[in-house]
């Protein structure tokens with residue numbers, strides 16, 4: 001187990017200690033992330049928190065707001081120093097698939113049993129106890145309120161693109177990205193027994209799944225209806241005994257809800273992969289022993305070439321970018337021009353960037369120090385091992 005001392009010696013932590021990549025002094029509408037803790041606060045946190053806690057609240061699916069509060073009040077949660085729940089800091093090796101956790105790790109995902117997100121949670125944390133949540137927000141809250149240990153949430157799909165909601169939630173909450181997991185998504189067209197493709201007029205599924213099967217569903221001529229997750233679509237079709245409606249979902253969902261598989265692999269491309277993020281209350285200690293990736297979010301002043309300059313801090317250090325996403329800055333969606341003669345207003349954006357380097361590497365630290373010189377806001381969302389299982 002890493003001690004607080006060894007944590008402080010980590011080059012990445014020293015970087016934050018200098019305050020160079022911290023957003024603590026940045027006027028920002030967002031919560032200060034724990035990743036930017038200074039040394040004193042980090043030490044205090046390391047010695048008072050543990051990883052691997054299991055809060056057995058006896059719940060089934062986690063729902064937002066009132067439900068969560070109630071569960072939290074009722075839970076026998078205890079982080080006193082002598083408690084068996086006493087936290088240990090996460091390390092990157094704990095993410096290895098070979099590790100066996102003592103008590104089963106509780107992992108929140110969005111959806112019901114049979115959702116792809118449940119399979120992703122099981123791939124990320126073998127032998128975990130997947131905990132269904134009705135919405136993405138509920139999964140974030142469940143981790144924050146210690147109802148579960150981790151959350152595994154989709155962030156992008158190779159056919160459907162980004163899951164914007166989760167980009168926005170990453171910033172609104174203070175969780176850390178501690179890993180990623182890629183899942184091959186193979187959709188099936190499901191219906192009740194005795195129902196043929198010709199009997200169907202509409203199909204239910206998650207909007208991402210419908211988008212991934214766009215071509216096939218158009219060819220069959222089915223109208224589409226969005227529902228919270230693919231497995232919920234299958235459950236609805238089965239429970240309501242629908243005869244004119246099918247569901248796009250996994251073969252696992254077909255088994256769970258007793259549906260017939262009318263067609264397999266109906267996604268528009270056989271290479272259909274969804275990338276999920278593994279989220280925790282504490283960051284992992286970035287390493288260099290295997291390929292790492294770092295996710296950041298920043299905002300910039302308006303002006304010609306500013307984004308070019310921001311991306312150059314990585315190019316100059318031979319750091320490869322794997323993803324860039326821009327999202328509206330919601331609390332401040334419009335910005336007036338600095339030029340008083342020019343009354344125009346600009347849309348204001350946040351930029352999410354994933355780059356192939358660990359925060360333990362000097363070139364990554366230097367790149368962010370450089371970016372901090374002109375970024376108006378910067379937060380490190382996590383530095384974590386790359387999922388190489390699908391390369």
Ligand SMILES: O=C(O)C(=O)C[C@]1(C(=O)O)C=C[C@@H](O)C=C1
Pocket residue numbers: 110111114115116117118154157163185206208209228229230231274
């Ligand atoms: O609906 C599900 O089964 C999910 O797990 C959600 C989700 C998503 O949000 O992208 C996950 C993987 C697939 O890309 C389709 C849907």
